Amino acid sequence: MQCANLSLRGWPDPGEVEQPERDFFVAYAAARARAGAFAAQVQHLGTSMGVAATARPGGVKGLERLVEKYTLSLTLPLDLLGGKVVVNSLRELYGVAERLDEFFPVVAYKDRILSPQKSGYRDVQFIVAVEGTGLRHYAEIKVMHRVFDELDVHEHKLYEIRRSLEAQQKERRARGQVGELLTPVERLVYEQVGQGSRDLYAGAWALVQAQEQP
The missing domain is CATH 1.10.287 (Helix Hairpins)
Known part of the structure; x- marks a missing residue:
């Protein structure tokens, strides 16, 4: 099964990784600096695979929401930059997931189709590296069914x-x-x-x- 193939890649759970840059404002600035290149690469992924792939509208997650999340956990969110790939079937979903590392260096992943969130929400979540000056920056990409x-x-x-x-x-x-x-x-x-x-x-x-x- 394709979902089993992903589990053999050796990628850790997103809960086990943190942003390389620990300073909130430096990390936020790094996300803003990389937003354009990240969005372009997400779009390239979609064009190459023939699927709908978009980065978060507006680029970086809203500052107010970031501060709220940061004050709760005192760790920097992994989704300052975020993108999604929307597909029409589970077969297509896992097909995209298996090839995602052709477009981004994958840092971590979680199959939330097999292990959904407490709310019942399901997708395959990836944490990927976005290169640039300074430390690496991590972003989130979700591969999801169009129904969700x-x-x-x-x-x-x-x-x-x-x-x-x-x-x-x-x-x-x-x-x-x-x-x-x-x-x-x-x-x-x-x-x-x-x-x-x-x-x-x-x-x-x-x-x-x-x-x-x-």
């Missing part, structure tokens, strides 16, 4: 609600509040929105599997 790509447009609204409530919890904890950090209504919304995301991704996976049937 289309769903993401809608599910992202639920994600924003969850993120807002999580930020409120963090702020209240920082102010010294103890015990339950959400009101009963906020807790209800948080739990139901989370379940809604899981239901949507479960439905999306069922659609993908149905399309794969001969």
Whole structure:
């Protein structure tokens, strides 16, 4: 199986690698400097393979979101630069994944088709190196089925609600509040929105599997 072939490459899990540059502002500047070349290479990948491949609109992840993620973990995100490849079948998805190292030096990967995220979201995630002056810089490329790509447009609204409530919890904890950090209504919304995301991704996976049937 193609998914088994990927596991034999010896690439570590993305959770085991960090940005080579540890200074937040230097890494952010490096991402901005490499954004154009990264986007061009992602587009070249898509043209060469005949698939839809794009870098993140606007180049680098928004500074506000980066600061939020950095303050939570104190580690630099691997997706300051990000791209995606969208395909129409699992066979095509793994075919692209097997050839991705022809276009970028692969640093790490995770098959989130076989091992989805807790929400049920599925793709194959790659961390790749983007060359330039100074230390290497890492970027994220996701190879995903078009069903999940289309769903993401809608599910992202639920994600924003969850993120807002999580930020409120963090702020209240920082102010010294103890015990339950959400009101009963906020807790209800948080739990139901989370379940809604899981239901949507479960439905999306069922659609993908149905399309794969001969």
